[in-house]
Amino acid sequence: MSDRVALETEPAENATVAGLLARVGQRVRQAREQRNISRRVLSESSGVSPRYLAQLESGAGNISIGLLCKVADALDLRIEWLVGEEDPWTSEALHMAEMYRQAEGPVQAQVRELLLEAAPGGRRAQRICLVGLRGAGKSTLGRLAGAALDVPFVELNREIAEVGGMPVGEIMALYGQEGYRKLEADALDRVIATHDQVILAVGGGIVAEPGTYNRLLAHFNTIWLKAAPEEHMARVRAQGDERPMAGQPEAMAQLKSILQAREALYERAHALLDTSGATLEETLERLLALIAQEHFLG
Known part of the structure; x- marks a missing residue:
């Protein structure tokens, strides 16, 4: 046999x-x-x-x-x-692998960065960051979502104050925008190093700093909380902050201009949640559904 x-x-x-x-x-x-x-x-x-x-x-x-x-x-x-x-001459995957092998070191590093950023379960897994203009609801929604999902919530401005040893307002007055941005980058690195799972809320202007924003996109699943300019303004004032309107008769025009200038940057976020015309409860429910749908927490 x-x-x-x-x-x-x-x-x-x-x-x-x-x-x-x-x-x-x-x-x-x-x-x-x-x-x-x-x-x-x-x-x-x-x-x-x-x-x-x-x-x-x-x-x-x-x-x-x-x-x-x-x-x-x-x-x-x-x-x-x-x-x-x-x-190998018809396989795109093998062709790309050979191109990577023959590329210069800096090009290989860029390719690795992009692949790691997009890879499911990669270094962005378990970290969420909410981006958007002031009044988007980043802090409120981030805190509520963290509580609902049993995930730590962190505000980057609090981390900046801790790194700088003084309130953010004093940091701005003493060190100016450049000093603040440097502390912002340091604070972000600290969050990345100390939190494998977190929901982070960041200042609206972080997207204008290419290096810091690219690092944010690489290490966090980012969600742009978008709203109409009128809602941004109304929410800030509802919190008792009159700064957007104080001595600023053209405040709304400026807000619209800022939103327009940053829109392309905010669109780089991995997901979008439009909060216009929705209650806090409705928006939170949609945010939790989005996080689950996109598998942002694994």
Whole structure:
């Protein structure tokens, strides 16, 4: 019985080996021709004899792995390109992998950053950040969502005050916008380092700082809380903050201008929640549904 099984499986195994050898030979020949390399030059570069190369390209060469590695190195290819079932010249994934391998270090770093940012369960997983203008409801909704989901809620301005050792208003008065932005970046790094799971509310202007905003996008699932300018203004005033209107007859026009200028930046967020015309309870319900739908907490 065992002899018969062996006889039946031998043809299949032989066909598999023959197919592999033919595939490797075809790809070696194709790569050599694309690079305009003669078989003699390839032989000198790889240390594999011309006779062996001829057998390899014809599909008749039972070449060792060691020699095949030398051929792949001489052709500047990964050995997987020669033996894999996918055709490297038609597979977009393999083509992109080869482009990455040959790219300069800074380009590879940018690619890794983008892939890590988009990867499910990547470094953004378990962290949520609410962005938007003042009056969007970031602090109120963030606190309520954190309580509902049993996730820590953090306001970045509080972290900035702690890092700076004084209230944000005093930081602005003493160090100006530049000093504040530096502390803002430091505070963000601290949140990233200390919270694997968090809901964060940030100041509306953080999106105008490219380095800080890119870091935010890379490490947090960001949600833009969008509202009409009139609602932004009304909510801020309802909180007892008259600064937006004090001595500012053109405050609404300025608010609209700021919103327009930052809109493209806010649109880089991973999700959008329009809070216009909705009650706090309705908005919270929609926010929790959005977080669940997008799997922002895993």
